[in-house]
Amino acid sequence: MSAGADAGEERLGRVLLTRVIEPGDEAGGRWLRELGVAEVVRRLRDGGRRPPGVSGERWAGLVARAARAEPERDLREARNAGVRFVCPGDIEWPGPLDDLGDGRPTGLWVRGAPSLRTWALGSVAVVGARACTEYGTHVAATLAAGLAERGWVVVSGGAYGIDGAAHRGALAAGGATVAVLACGVDRPYPRGHTALIDRIAEQGLVVGELPPGDHPTPSRFILRNRVIAALTRGTVVVEAACRSGSLATARAAERLGRFTMGVPGPVTSSLSAGAHELLRGGATLVTDAADVVELVGDMGELAPPRRGPVLPRDLLDPAARAVLAALPGDRPAGAGEIARGAPTTLDQAIARLYELRALGYVERHGDGWKLTRQALISARGGPAPC
């Protein structure tokens, strides 16, 4: 069997496993690490010896799930619905998720054009209560818009309340946003956010660990939060009651060495009590997007070294090269003008611009985009004379 066929088999195995192993199941992650995907799948399908530490009953349940799984059909139907499967080893796999160790997702189902990997590099999570106040909605939307205007990708959970306000704020600013769902990405939840989540999939990304058609459950919501925490540079909690899910995201972020931030509010509001608890525990108080960016940094460590050349243009995919070529060399341009020059759709242009930003080619300039100094040097084929 060729290496390509091996990779294809591993990939198909991981697709199957998203139907068998629940998100965040660290025992499952350990089997994959110790036995390899192919061996775990073989044992599940052929009724092989169960891995150590799993009860007969539980193993039988997993075997039954595996028997019902049809990974080729899942992949085919997903492809027809515009959904792709991204797993460890893929170019698009976001390395930061590996920080989750054995709790790392088996793979992610992804809707939307941009590269999840490059978007994750310059992303911040904005999360909070579903039943939030008007204050929370206002702050989340304003914060997300400010982050988007500064070229940051806003990640949230697609829920009512703070999550929705954060996504909307980023979209309204013509910016980048990612919804991480606790269910199949073809099955937006909550239902009332179907239009919003579809819009996110057009202008940004909708991702999740669960295979197409799967439903959310309470534990899936909680475990989804670790993906939001791991994917991003930091997590901002806007409004949260004590012991809420968004605090769990923030604590996961802290354990993973990400920045943890909280937006204060009235001490008389129980919906700010969680954020205040977080702040008293050492999270950083932020009042606006500038405060967030000051903390999470200018992406300097992600961009190429300041004086060195950027990634050779040849390694960019054709769509990104076309968008890059549409940027004027001498002034900033709006996304609309760049899209017309590429030519491509506005959504595609925005998606590519964020990728190019993460790679150090372009930067935001007010409402528009311009080439970085490194990109100009690279276009000339070498370092500029000093």
Add this chain to the structure above:
Amino acid sequence: MSAGADAGEERLGRVLLTRVIEPGDEAGGRWLRELGVAEVVRRLRDGGRRPPGVSGERWAGLVARAARAEPERDLREARNAGVRFVCPGDIEWPGPLDDLGDGRPTGLWVRGAPSLRTWALGSVAVVGARACTEYGTHVAATLAAGLAERGWVVVSGGAYGIDGAAHRGALAAGGATVAVLACGVDRPYPRGHTALIDRIAEQGLVVGELPPGDHPTPSRFILRNRVIAALTRGTVVVEAACRSGSLATARAAERLGRFTMGVPGPVTSSLSAGAHELLRGGATLVTDAADVVELVGDMGELAPPRRGPVLPRDLLDPAARAVLAALPGDRPAGAGEIARGAPTTLDQAIARLYELRALGYVERHGDGWKLTRQALISARGGPAPC
């Protein structure tokens, strides 16, 4: 001349100096330290050689002020108005003020029965904006009431807005409060707070560096803040705009090694921006009195050692002994019952109870007061059998 006469002369000299040297004048403080009070007064009165580093013009101004000063008359008129003069070397002088170094007040004018020294030991400053919001008023009053209920003395500046709300909150809880004014303590400022400040002088203390009759000035307000910061265990800023006077108090507190705390509020409110700035700079976020007390401590280091006896009762003044004797040994009692038992007025009883608390004799118990374990042991004349 006897030592007593020396002390009397030094005291009279300090009374005169409160009319000559402006609050916080560190050059003046250095002269006192290097030359002594008597010598500085002699030079001012007899036109003696001016201390190094002071211009002839400035010195002439101070000499003119000294010529107009009538310290005996000031003391007499103050006494008639129920105002006493407390200065370094007095039993009532609060030691923490010495942390101000050469900026230490020359002396303090004090209205009210309680001992400033013992009250300062268990005190917290609650300060903030004059033009505050309803949110700020509510939080300041609630916080101050909570601190008072826990036996802490609430110190503030007597101003409109947060200061007034803090004083009122403490008074309403039957608690202890101190107003530190930037003018003569016989001349309440602002005028609209005359009734409030009179009430504070009845139930608590009104203190200031300026001699009777003196007016506040902008610089006196600013320099008053250092006294609030130094007098207390910590400073809580409730609402403050950026670059406000209450932030100056908090920064003074920080420099003096006191606890610095801020109450968060909506990030959309410019009156919370100063508190947020403070919190981002390292102050501790507090949402209620419990948070404050958790930080400033249980006064353990001020109270006598946990197992040791308290100060012998013989050393208490007769009024405090009478109040102590009125506390039942087997249950908590309200201040009213204790006042009737002493017998004394309610205000006097409260004043003495706070002193006794600072000395480790009594503690708050819900709405009432009870003897501490140490006080019970001391009443039996020795440590209890284990």
